[in-house]
Amino acid sequence: MAKAVLMQGNHACAEGAIAAGARFFAGYPITPSTEVAELLAKRLPQVGGSFIQMEDEIAGMAAIIGASLAGTKSLTATSGPGFSLKQELIGYASMAEVPCVIVNVQRTGPSTGQPTSPAQGDVMQARWGSHGDRGVIALSPSSVPECFTLTVEAFNLAEKYRTPVVLLLDEIIGHMREKFVMPDPASLTIVNRKKPALPPGEFLPYKPEADGVAPMPGYGEGYRFHTTGLVHDYTGFPSGSNAVTHELIERLHTKITNNIDDIVKYEALELDDAEVAVVAFGGTARSAYAAIESARAEGIKAGLFRPITIWPVPEKQLFTVAEKVKTIIVAEMNYGQYVGEVRRVVCGKANVVSLAKWNNDPITPNELLNAIKAGR
């Protein structure tokens, strides 16, 4: 049953995970993400699931991959330094195509940085953090209710495309408390991984179907399949073949890019007649809402493009915005990361301005308003 609740973003993530059907969490305490683990330590066993606090960040990532392969939807939560430590195994989950969700509540970095301060400095790490080439899905919620719904969405995408999905919060959203109506779990769309239709013996565990994704058996289902982080062929066993390597790495990208319309989510606000567009995500979008309202009150035609899916980049939609506006302001709590992507995508169709801030303070509505005025 739907119920009104007051909670912080981290807790909404935890509840979203339960609603999505996650029944396993493994992780390590780290500010500002710890509340995800704390709530799941209580909630998971209440629904028959398991929680374990591991000896380190790497172990947390390893355990959720193992649990997911065995057949249980799994997640971990971390922040900056922990996200760095998990990168190798996030790449493993990509290579072995193991669905899982990694919540990264961003804080100021690099290194230990400012553990209790907000930042959005892991945008590029979410895309490129692991070595090698792979497609990536990362979502960035801007509110507490969206923490809930996007956690469900993250699991759905992970299951559908057999890939790790990063939920990129920032400390603002993770610790902000808001009232919202938590949906009745029965009303949610829940996606579960495809199961093999073929019997063991005929089934090839890494042979993709038309959508680029292979069905996935669980442990104990008689398939006795092999999983490796090595380059592997359709059988799942290692292969040194150039052709196999080419096809596999390409598919790790195309199973996402070929389904981009299904994956990409964004919010377009007041963009129809806009001369200036703000691109902002996560906590920064909250200031953008206020700045655009102020700008409109002053008669300035400003709008917001909020990528909810920040990876893959909503390229088509961003390009359409660029064709209509004079200036795009990319506001982000880092030294300027996503702005490079926006410049790449819009190809000079609009003037792209960076409003970057990396001093632990959120970008204020006033700073954004001034940038909008300057960009007219």
Add this chain to the structure above:
Amino acid sequence: MEELLVKYFRPKLPHIWCPGCGNGIVTASVVKAIDKLQLDQDKTAIVSGIGCSSRASGYLNFDTLHTAHGRAIPFATGIKLVKPDHNVIVLTGDGDATAIGGNHFIHAARRNINLTVVVFNNSIYGMTGGQYSPLTPHRGMATTAPFGNVDRPFDLCELAKGAGATFVARATTYHANLLADLIAKAIEHKGFALVEAITACPVSFGRQNKMGTPANMIKWQRDNAVMVEAMAKMKPEQLEGKFPIGVLHQAEGTEYVTEYQKVIKRAMGSGE
């Protein structure tokens, strides 16, 4: 053996191991133990790390998982927690389990989680070509210790015992039947169980350390391994260079997954 091959091995042979390597003997001992216990093949997961020994998982006909370097134990921990009724067997090497994976090893032992961990100890990093591991003898030769190893090695069994493992055993590839029996006991044991399997790496360890032919390396195992019960009766001068084999430690202790199942029952309000 033909029967065991057909039943428990995938048609993936020949293996990648060098001539004279002991890893095949250890893998066969694992299979003999599984066969002795008549484990349900669909309720048995084999998890391995990275390195020569960790390639064993790919040859075996179970749900198998070849993980990342050092991480087999935490992958296995995730599996065991969501599949408490499955046998989860970890096959790993000395570098994999005690260097890069050392933290996971001691913490799994501390938790006393019901995993069977077989460490193929060849005293060297074989796959990368002979670098010293935490189990390379002091003053042993390695490509990264061209003047002799300065590190002092772990006693793996003592490490496991100290960390809280409730079943600890050691055997060699010379004592292959004992090894199979010990692995069977380890699988039957409810709690974290370690079996250290001393195995020869003639190419990357033996050659550098002038140990002679693969057969000579196995003779070295025969001549220096002593049953732990016999060792207790030996004089100090007879113990020089010898190491114990057999069950070295066995204790009762609460097992992690069993305890966590009680947590679930409590949390779900159905009591214990």
